[in-house]
Amino acid sequence: MSMSNLQSSQNTSSSVKFKAGKKILVIGNGGRENTIVEALLRSPQDVEVFNFASSINPGIKKLIGVGNIIVGNYMDLEEIKKVGNEIKPDFAVVGPDDPIGIGAVDALKEIGIGSFAPTKKNAQLESSKAFTRNLLAKYDIEGSPDFLVSTEVEDTQSRKDFYDKFQGSIVVKADGLLGGKGVLVGGEHFDNFEIAEDFAIKSIEKFDRVVLEEKLIGEEFSLISLVDGVTVLDTPAIQDHKRAFDGDMGPNTGGMGCISDERNSLPFLDKKDLEDAHQITVEVMDAIERKNGERFVGVMYGGFMKTKNGIKLIEYNARFGDPEALNILPILETDFVNICEKAIAGKLFEVGKLAFKPVATVVKYLCPEGYPDDPVKDVVINQKSNDLEHVYFASVAEENGDLILKGSRAVGILGVGSTIDEARIDCEEKIKNFSGPLFYRKDIGTKELVQKRMDHIKKIL
Numbered sequence: 001m002s003m004s005n006l007q008s009s010q011n012t013s014s015s016v017k018f019k020a021g022k023k024i025l026v027i028g029n030g031g032r033e034n035t036i037v038e039a040l041l042r043s044p045q046d047v048e049v050f051n052f053a054s055s056i057n058p059g060i061k062k063l064i065g066v067g068n069i070i071v072g073n074y075m076d077l078e079e080i081k082k083v084g085n086e087i088k089p090d091f092a093v094v095g096p097d098d099p100i101g102i103g104a105v106d107a108l109k110e111i112g113i114g115s116f117a118p119t120k121k122n123a124q125l126e127s128s129k130a131f132t133r134n135l136l137a138k139y140d141i142e143g144s145p146d147f148l149v150s151t152e153v154e155d156t157q158s159r160k161d162f163y164d165k166f167q168g169s170i171v172v173k174a175d176g177l178l179g180g181k182g183v184l185v186g187g188e189h190f191d192n193f194e195i196a197e198d199f200a201i202k203s204i205e206k207f208d209r210v211v212l213e214e215k216l217i218g219e220e221f222s223l224i225s226l227v228d229g230v231t232v233l234d235t236p237a238i239q240d241h242k243r244a245f246d247g248d249m250g251p252n253t254g255g256m257g258c259i260s261d262e263r264n265s266l267p268f269l270d271k272k273d274l275e276d277a278h279q280i281t282v283e284v285m286d287a288i289e290r291k292n293g294e295r296f297v298g299v300m301y302g303g304f305m306k307t308k309n310g311i312k313l314i315e316y317n318a319r320f321g322d323p324e325a326l327n328i329l330p331i332l333e334t335d336f337v338n339i340c341e342k343a344i345a346g347k348l349f350e351v352g353k354l355a356f357k358p359v360a361t362v363v364k365y366l367c368p369e370g371y372p373d374d375p376v377k378d379v380v381i382n383q384k385s386n387d388l389e390h391v392y393f394a395s396v397a398e399e400n401g402d403l404i405l406k407g408s409r410a411v412g413i414l415g416v417g418s419t420i421d422e423a424r425i426d427c428e429e430k431i432k433n434f435s436g437p438l439f440y441r442k443d444i445g446t447k448e449l450v451q452k453r454m455d456h457i458k459k460i461l
Contacts, residue, residue, distance in 0.1 A: 021046025028095030029053035031394035031412040032322035043337035047165025059393035116340040126318040139287040143313040145214040176207035218307035228348040236264035258363040362423040362445035382438030390414035
């Protein structure tokens with residue numbers, strides 16, 4: 001709905017009358033935002049949630065009603081302020097990286113609205129790989145691999161020297177937001193300098209710089225932390241599966257699914273691994289405020305790797321991951337509304353330790369056939385029941401009661417259980433509820449793939 005229709009919709013739909021309780025604005029309309037809205041509504045407090053979206057998410061619509069959804073361009077800062085002035089929420093939660101990166105939080109702050117998300121300056125933690133690597137180097141924070149920041153197209157020799165130093169075993173990272181697809185890994189995406197150099201030049205031309213890093217060997221994991229510039233509260237450790245097809249084959253995607261075990265951790269991680277990753281986040285959070293003069297409020301999503309030389313930082317994101325949010329928020333037992341309010345106020349320490357259900361989780365995304373390179377679009381998929389728990393919609397539209405594929409990851413399914421395998425089985429049972437030109441990774445959460453990760457760690461340590 002356009003801004004001009006917002007007021008009329010409020011007058012004609014009884015579901016959108018402002019309540020006496022707290023009003024919260026959620027920006028974004030993917031699977032991540034579906035879980036964010038759900039988590040906010042579980043609060044024991046009296047809340048009403050509004051969603052500023054680029055399109056109507058069927059899952060969010062079911063939770064808050066179509067009248068509480070404002071459709072517009074959330075990449076337009078003036079439009080964000082118009083929505084904020086119309087709704088006057090107690091606070092906002094900005095979900096996607098793009099509006100965070102252009103300054104959505106700063107725009108809302110201008111009109112007196114606090115946000116559970118970082119400012120544009122602090123969001124460089126995600127939007128600029130160079131910013132993050134230089135930050136760790138400046139403040140002597142452990143966890144970085146060897147790296148090179150290159151800013152000149154003509155400086156081929158420096159990049160070639162770095163490539164040769166590690167015999168091509170490097171990672172080339174575009175220094176900007178490319179939807180999780182801005183990284184080329186030596187031995188996987190390229191096997192000669194020319195391919196790496198071509199990507200590096202394109203990154204410099206688009207973002208003014210590129211980052212080359214030593215390739216790390218180990219097992220990746222995500223430790224997503226909720227922070228306020230003073231306190232760091234960790235969520236369960238998650239492992240994402242980026243490759244499109246079974247066996248970790250095919251092109252990289254935004255994430256085909258994630259796992260977490262019944263300890264709210266991963267089978268190959270121990271207590272010290274999580275403590276070391278936590279400490280890196282604490283030090284980086286402190287360093288950002290020292291450098292930028294602003295508290296980092298919101299989510300610090302650390303992508304880490306367990307290596308023979310300890311825990312290493314791959315990168316940070318400045319928001320919840322998608323699909324990781326689907327593993328984390330549905331099992332969060334602490335009041336998410338209170339978490340957001342305390343973080344914005346700089347009093348997150350008052351929340352204490354976060355509480356999560358002691359369950360294993362497996363998330364799998366149903367994707368349109370051909371994803372990510374040539375996905376089918378504008379095709380109907382079928383859903384037997386719309387009352388299943390832990391089903392989250394992403395790139396799906398609802399037209400005349402039909403669910404329509406829009407070309408990207410479509411439906412995120414969360415399975416829970418006392419073990420990862422039980423959670424996988426639960427997830428697979430829910431997947432049977434959907435049919436159409438869809439595919440998903442069947443191997444995520446299997447005993448075989450989990451054991452493969454364990455064997456890999458034993459081999460390298």
